[in-house]
Amino acid sequence: xxxxRLRGRIYVKQLAFIARIGYNTxxxxxxxxxxxxGKGKVARKIGYIRRRLEKIFDHAEIAATSSAxxxxxxxxxxxxxxxxxxxSGGDGTFNHVLQGVGTREVRLGYIPGGxxxxxxxxxxxxxxxxxxxxxxxxxxxxxxxCMRVNDRYAMYIAxxxxxxxxxxxxxxxxxxxxxxxxxxxxxxxxxxxxxxFPLRINCDGVCxxxxxxxxxxxxxxxxxxxxxNRSGSMQDGRLELVVIKQAERPGFFRRIGAYFSLAxxxxxxxxxxxxxxxxxxxxxxxxxxxxxxVWDLDGEEGMRGNIAVEVLPQRMRLFVPRNKKx
Numbered sequence: 001x002x003x004x005r006l007r008g009r010i011y012v013k014q015l016a017f018i019a020r021i022g023y024n025t026x027x028x029x030x031x032x033x034x035x036x037x038g039k040g041k042v043a044r045k046i047g048y049i050r051r052r053l054e055k056i057f058d059h060a061e062i063a064a065t066s067s068a069x070x071x072x073x074x075x076x077x078x079x080x081x082x083x084x085x086x087x088s089g090g091d092g093t094f095n096h097v098l099q100g101v102g103t104r105e106v107r108l109g110y111i112p113g114g115x116x117x118x119x120x121x122x123x124x125x126x127x128x129x130x131x132x133x134x135x136x137x138x139x140x141x142x143x144x145x146c147m148r149v150n151d152r153y154a155m156y157i158a159x160x161x162x163x164x165x166x167x168x169x170x171x172x173x174x175x176x177x178x179x180x181x182x183x184x185x186x187x188x189x190x191x192x193x194x195x196x197f198p199l200r201i202n203c204d205g206v207c208x209x210x211x212x213x214x215x216x217x218x219x220x221x222x223x224x225x226x227x228x229n230r231s232g233s234m235q236d237g238r239l240e241l242v243v244i245k246q247a248e249r250p251g252f253f254r255r256i257g258a259y260f261s262l263a264x265x266x267x268x269x270x271x272x273x274x275x276x277x278x279x280x281x282x283x284x285x286x287x288x289x290x291x292x293x294v295w296d297l298d299g300e301e302g303m304r305g306n307i308a309v310e311v312l313p314q315r316m317r318l319f320v321p322r323n324k325k326x
Contacts, residue, residue, distance in 0.1 A: 090114015
C-alpha cells in the first residue's frame, strides 16, 4: 500500500511538471556533466542525480563528457532529440553548452559544479546539487538573455585585461585542491603586472576612446563570485560595460591607482564613482583594440583583438527559481 501511494505521488508530480513546462506527452531529458569541474562533486553524486532525474522525467539519459568539443557535439545532437538538456559544470561548461545549442529551441537546466559558478549566482540557482535539482523538479522556466560576441555566444561576461586570464590558465589540479583560492594564488603569482592597451568603444552610438587595464562587458551580476553588477539583469535586453582607464605610459602612482580602482570595482560595483572607471549600458557594443588583447568569454579563452557584442534578448529558456531576481 505504501509503495502504491509513493508511486501515485511521483505520478502526480510528473503530471504537474509536464503542465508547467508545456508538454502533454512523455518528457525526456539528456544530462551531461563534466567530471573534472570543481572538485569532482557531481561525479561522486551521479547515483543520487540519476535517481532524482528518473523520478522527474519519463526518460533520462546521462553521459560524462570528455572535452569541450565532446560537450558541444553532444548538446548539438541532443537538442534535436530531447525535450530538456540538463548539464553540470562551471561557467565554462555553460559557455560550451551555448555554442552547442546555437539557435535551436530546447529547455536547459543547470546544476552548478564549478569553482565560482557566476552564472548560477546571477540567476539565483542554488549551488548545491539538491537545491539545483529542486529547481528543475519544480519546472519553472524563464526566457533569459545571452550575448553574441563576434561569431560566438557568451552567457554573462566578455572581459579582457587584468586578471582575466586567470580563469583559464589556473591548473585544474589547483582548483580541485584549493577551490576559488587557486585563482587568487595565480593572480598573485602571474597577473599583478597590469598591461595597458588602447580602446575605442561604441556603445549604442556613444563613442569613447581611452587606454585601459581592464574591460568587462556584462550580462550577469556576478564576477569571480562578487556581485559587482548588482542592478544588472539577464532579462532587461541590456548589457553593462565597465572600463578601468589608465594612462598610456603610467607612472608609479597611476599604476598603484589602478589597483585601488580594481578593488573599488569589486567592493562597490560597476556604478562606483571614480574618474578612472567608465560605465555604460547598451544593446550593441563594439570594441576596437590591439590584436594581442585576448578576450575571456565566461571563463574560457576567446578571440583576440576587436569584438562586436550584441545582446540576444530572451534567447535561452532555462529552469530558474520562481520569484528570484534574474
